[in-house]
Amino acid sequence: MRSIFTYLFVIMALFSCNEEKPEENAIARVNNKYLHPEDMNFSFPEGLSREDSLLYRNNYIKIWATNELLLNKARINIEDENNEIETLVKKYEKELLIDRYKKAVLQQELDTVITDKDIDDYYEVNKNVYKLNEELIQLKYIYYSKDLIDSKNLIKLFKSKDAEDLELLIGRELEFYSYSFNDSMWVSMREVEKKLTFLKNEKKVEKNQFIQKEDSLGVYLLAVKDILHRNQVAPKSYVTPTIRQMILHKRKLELMNTIEKIIMIDAIKNKQFEQY
Numbered sequence: 001m002r003s004i005f006t007y008l009f010v011i012m013a014l015f016s017c018n019e020e021k022p023e024e025n026a027i028a029r030v031n032n033k034y035l036h037p038e039d040m041n042f043s044f045p046e047g048l049s050r051e052d053s054l055l056y057r058n059n060y061i062k063i064w065a066t067n068e069l070l071l072n073k074a075r076i077n078i079e080d081e082n083n084e085i086e087t088l089v090k091k092y093e094k095e096l097l098i099d100r101y102k103k104a105v106l107q108q109e110l111d112t113v114i115t116d117k118d119i120d121d122y123y124e125v126n127k128n129v130y131k132l133n134e135e136l137i138q139l140k141y142i143y144y145s146k147d148l149i150d151s152k153n154l155i156k157l158f159k160s161k162d163a164e165d166l167e168l169l170i171g172r173e174l175e176f177y178s179y180s181f182n183d184s185m186w187v188s189m190r191e192v193e194k195k196l197t198f199l200k201n202e203k204k205v206e207k208n209q210f211i212q213k214e215d216s217l218g219v220y221l222l223a224v225k226d227i228l229h230r231n232q233v234a235p236k237s238y239v240t241p242t243i244r245q246m247i248l249h250k251r252k253l254e255l256m257n258t259i260e261k262i263i264m265i266d267a268i269k270n271k272q273f274e275q276y
Helices: 002-016 050-077 081-109 116-129 151-159 163-170 189-195 197-201 236-269
Strands: 028-030 033-035 136-145 176-180 210-214 218-228
Touching: 028 050, 033 050, 081 236, 116 236, 136 151, 136 189, 151 163, 151 218, 189 197
Parallel strands: none
Antiparallel strands: 028 033, 136 176, 136 218, 210 218
16 A cells, blocks of 8 residues: 555656746756756755755756656556546545644644653553563663772772762762663663673673673673563553553544544534435
C-alpha cells in the first residue's frame, strides 16, 4: 500500500504542479509546460560554492524535465482501462484529506498533558506486560589515573554512603578520565559493557557489589546499586517514555472515535445521512 501511495503522490504532483504559465521568467520548458523559479521549492545545502549551486540547480531542472517527458510518454502509451488510475488518485485524495483533517483535530483537541498519576495508574494496570528482554543495572563509577596520590582516600569516598562524601567526590570530577554518579537511573547492561569492557569478564554482577579493576592507564571503581534480569518486570522509570506514548495513542483513538460518533449523530439529525 505504501508503494502505491508513493506512486500516486508522484502522479498527483506531476499533474498538479507546473500548470501552464506564461513563458515570462521561465527557466526551462518541456513542450507547453514551463518551470519558473518559484516552482523550485527547495533550499540549497549550506556551504555550496557558486559552481556547486549551479550544478545543484541544473540537476533539479533535469529531474523536472525527465519527469515531464516521462509523463508525456505515459499519457501517450498507457491506457487507463476502467479509469483505474483516476479511481486510485481520487481514493488517495480522499484518504489524504481525511488524514489531514484528523491531524488538525488531534492537534487542536487532544489532551497531551500526562501527569505522574496517569503514568502510575497505567503502569500498575499494565506492568506485567513490561517484561525485560535484557539486563538493567543501576551503578556509579569513576575511572582515574594510577598516578593519583590519594587513591586510598578516593576509594574511601567512593564507597561511602554519606551525601557529603559524594559531594566531595563530585567536586573532584575534573581529576577523572570518566565517571557517572547517577546510580538512581536504570541503564542497559549491554550499553554499560560497551563503556566498561571489563564487566564482560565478570562471572557474576550482583546487587550492592563493589568492583575495582586496573588497566594500563588507570583504575576503575564501580559500585552496583541494583540489577534486574531478563523476564523481570521493568521499573516504571525505565518504561515511562513508552507509557507516555501508549497513553497518547489511546487518547488519540478515543478522541477520534468520539468525533466520528458525533459526526454521524449530527449527519443523521440533519438528514445528511440515511441508510436504506
